[in-house]
Amino acid sequence: MNDTTVLDPVLLDLLVEWEERKAVGEPITPEELCRACPERIEDFLRQVKQIARIDPLLALAGEGVPASVPGFELYDEIGRGGMGVVYKARDIGLDRVVALKIPFRAANGKVPRKRFEREVQALAKLRHPNIVSVYSAGLTGVTPYLVMEYVPGGSLAERMNEVAETPARAAALVAKVARAVGHAHDAGIVHRDLKPSNILLDDQGQPLVSDFGVAALLAGESVSGSSEDTPDDRRTVQTRLTRTGAAAGTPAYSAPEQVGGPRRVSATADVWSLGVVLYECLTGRLPYPTEAAGDIHRTLPPRPSSIRPEVPRRLEAIALRCLVFEPTGRYPTAAAVARDLESWSSRVRFRRRLKAGGLYGLIGLALFSLMGLMAWPKSPVKRHAVESRELVSALDRVGRLDLVPSAGLPKTHLVRVNQSLAQTGVSAENYFFAECPRPCLVELLPDVPYDRYLFTAELRQMTGLQDAEVGLYCGHVEVTDPPDSGHRFVILSFADVGLLAYKYPGPKGQAGSALNLQGFRYRPPDPPAGAWELGAIRWAWYPPPAVKNQMPGPWRQVSLEVSPDILLGKSDAVALTPGPARLVANSVLSPRYPRGALGVYVNSCQVQVRNCRIERFPSP
Numbered sequence: 001m002n003d004t005t006v007l008d009p010v011l012l013d014l015l016v017e018w019e020e021r022k023a024v025g026e027p028i029t030p031e032e033l034c035r036a037c038p039e040r041i042e043d044f045l046r047q048v049k050q051i052a053r054i055d056p057l058l059a060l061a062g063e064g065v066p067a068s069v070p071g072f073e074l075y076d077e078i079g080r081g082g083m084g085v086v087y088k089a090r091d092i093g094l095d096r097v098v099a100l101k102i103p104f105r106a107a108n109g110k111v112p113r114k115r116f117e118r119e120v121q122a123l124a125k126l127r128h129p130n131i132v133s134v135y136s137a138g139l140t141g142v143t144p145y146l147v148m149e150y151v152p153g154g155s156l157a158e159r160m161n162e163v164a165e166t167p168a169r170a171a172a173l174v175a176k177v178a179r180a181v182g183h184a185h186d187a188g189i190v191h192r193d194l195k196p197s198n199i200l201l202d203d204q205g206q207p208l209v210s211d212f213g214v215a216a217l218l219a220g221e222s223v224s225g226s227s228e229d230t231p232d233d234r235r236t237v238q239t240r241l242t243r244t245g246a247a248a249g250t251p252a253y254s255a256p257e258q259v260g261g262p263r264r265v266s267a268t269a270d271v272w273s274l275g276v277v278l279y280e281c282l283t284g285r286l287p288y289p290t291e292a293a294g295d296i297h298r299t300l301p302p303r304p305s306s307i308r309p310e311v312p313r314r315l316e317a318i319a320l321r322c323l324v325f326e327p328t329g330r331y332p333t334a335a336a337v338a339r340d341l342e343s344w345s346s347r348v349r350f351r352r353r354l355k356a357g358g359l360y361g362l363i364g365l366a367l368f369s370l371m372g373l374m375a376w377p378k379s380p381v382k383r384h385a386v387e388s389r390e391l392v393s394a395l396d397r398v399g400r401l402d403l404v405p406s407a408g409l410p411k412t413h414l415v416r417v418n419q420s421l422a423q424t425g426v427s428a429e430n431y432f433f434a435e436c437p438r439p440c441l442v443e444l445l446p447d448v449p450y451d452r453y454l455f456t457a458e459l460r461q462m463t464g465l466q467d468a469e470v471g472l473y474c475g476h477v478e479v480t481d482p483p484d485s486g487h488r489f490v491i492l493s494f495a496d497v498g499l500l501a502y503k504y505p506g507p508k509g510q511a512g513s514a515l516n517l518q519g520f521r522y523r524p525p526d527p528p529a530g531a532w533e534l535g536a537i538r539w540a541w542y543p544p545p546a547v548k549n550q551m552p553g554p555w556r557q558v559s560l561e562v563s564p565d566i567l568l569g570k571s572d573a574v575a576l577t578p579g580p581a582r583l584v585a586n587s588v589l590s591p592r593y594p595r596g597a598l599g600v601y602v603n604s605c606q607v608q609v610r611n612c613r614i615e616r617f618p619s620p
Contacts, residue, residue, distance in 0.1 A: 275322025457612035464498030496553025
């Protein structure tokens with residue numbers, strides 16, 4: 001009697017279509033597939049279960065992974081990453097359930113030993129309650145393996161709706177993940193493939209980061225492999241990564257700098273992935289389509305609150321800051337992401353306690369507010385003075401100081417001219433901005449107690465009226481004695497939007513923006529005057545934007561190099577220039593120069609500011 005099972009052609013066609021759809025990522029339910037032949041659905045499901053049971057064995061045979069490991073009893077496959085397969089297994093000697101990771105082999109039978117050993121050594125450094133623990137490593141034949149903690153609760157991808165059902169729970173969960181990733185960064189490891197399926201959950205719903213299989217060292221390993229790999233290692237890795245695409249991580253969760261070929265990545269790549277995970281926890285969807293590539297990442301995704309109105313604006317801002325296209329515009333570290341999430345969570349818990357506590361809560365809030373008032377300066381001017389002294393002290397110690405970071409608010413600032421008309425804050429892109437319909441000085445330091453320093457920043461003009469202009473200023477002093485009272489300062493300015501952007505044409509009459517270095521005397525509300533008396537140089541021309549007065553303008557990097565005798569203005573975005581512009585300092589301002597305040601100048605427009613810093617030069 002022949003026991004061989006023969007599939008009828010219709011059932012065979014159904015199974016082929018099922019596998020083909022699964023291979024190209026087009027899921028379909030058995031009911032939908034068998035709609036035309038419902039009588040075959042039971043036989044179809046039976047065959048699918050049989051295929052599911054033998055798939056791991058076929059994968060083992062195809063990838064060269066050993067079917068058994070001495071000392072361990074293999075159960076089910078529980079994961080498959082870019083470099084290997086993970087099984088649930090029992091450690092026979094210690095009688096405990098573990099996760100066993102075995103690297104893939106390539107077609108030539110080689111195993112990337114150096115890379116796998118480096119992964120084991122790196123992971124052995126990580127001791128954190130939210131990172132999957134590594135127990136040991138071993139060798140079976142020529143194939144190494146890694147013994148890790150078994151986490152039974154599934155992954156965040158499987159349980160996201162349950163463990164991140166509210167914004168508060170999502171923030172708490174991602175904060176713990178960010179702390180774990182920050183610990184890895186401190187140990188010199190970038191994960192590079194952070195996603196919900198690599199965030200495991202224990203029985204209590206606590207997250208544990210796993211699968212550092214495509215991790216890179218912060219010391220400088222590129223996406224394509226380390227110089228420590230042998231030629232066989234690199235060929236094996238390239239073969240495997242060409243097939244899986246795992247070298248750059250999972251596209252939907254990978255930072256823009258990870259896409260498009262081998263390149264070095266930093267910890268900010270993991271910050272981007274954290275932002276995608278947080279965005280998905282808050283909204284239930286990815287910030288960008290999975291097929292998105294290239295320039296789509298240059299624009300921020302829809303605000304989470306536009307998808308789910310209950311998402312708090314602060315959590316929304318944290319997620320969007322992680323998703324800034326330029327790495328320098330994101331949070332600098334995963335730990336910084338964790339701090340902001342934890343800070344928001346603590347405020348939420350405090351408000352809940354106040355609400356639950358009734359009268360006692362109100363009394364506590366009053367005492368808390370009173371203590372805050374007693375401990376903090378009473379006015380913005382005093383607060384600015386205190387913060388400025390601390391910044392100058394830090395500048396004394398290290399010789400360099402960031403005044404406005406790559407994203408977010410300055411360390412301290414104060415509007416000195418036309419305060420009632422000016423507005424400052426953080427834009428939707430998380431950049432600091434200043435806006436005023438008249439000339440405005442946004443002071444970043446009230447006094448620079450040095451004779452020689454470099455003051456530099458990146459500026460972008462966002463809007464522009466007739467006399468719109470933006471720039472950096474230094475040496476600001478306010479003279480109160482008539483008849484020559486007013487504000488005096490030196491400014492390096494330009495205009496990309498507005499009439500001034502086309503007042504000084506470039507070659508062949510092309511519209512462009514002059515870069516001006518000049519001394520100003522200003523008595524509000526009069527327009528700035530006296531630049532021609534104090535000295536002015538117009539020495540450079542910017543190329544025009546693609547469309548006249550296109551808004552916003554491009555980012556421009558400008559700098560002022562200050563010394564007692566000569567002041568230099570520079571820009572790295574100048575198209576035509578004979579060299580840096582120079583003003584003889586003593587002919588520009590009072591003998592006090594170059595001492596005085598410095599900051600950002602904005603007139604009749606809005607300007608965005610980032611990467612603003614001061615660097616002290618030693619005296620000759």
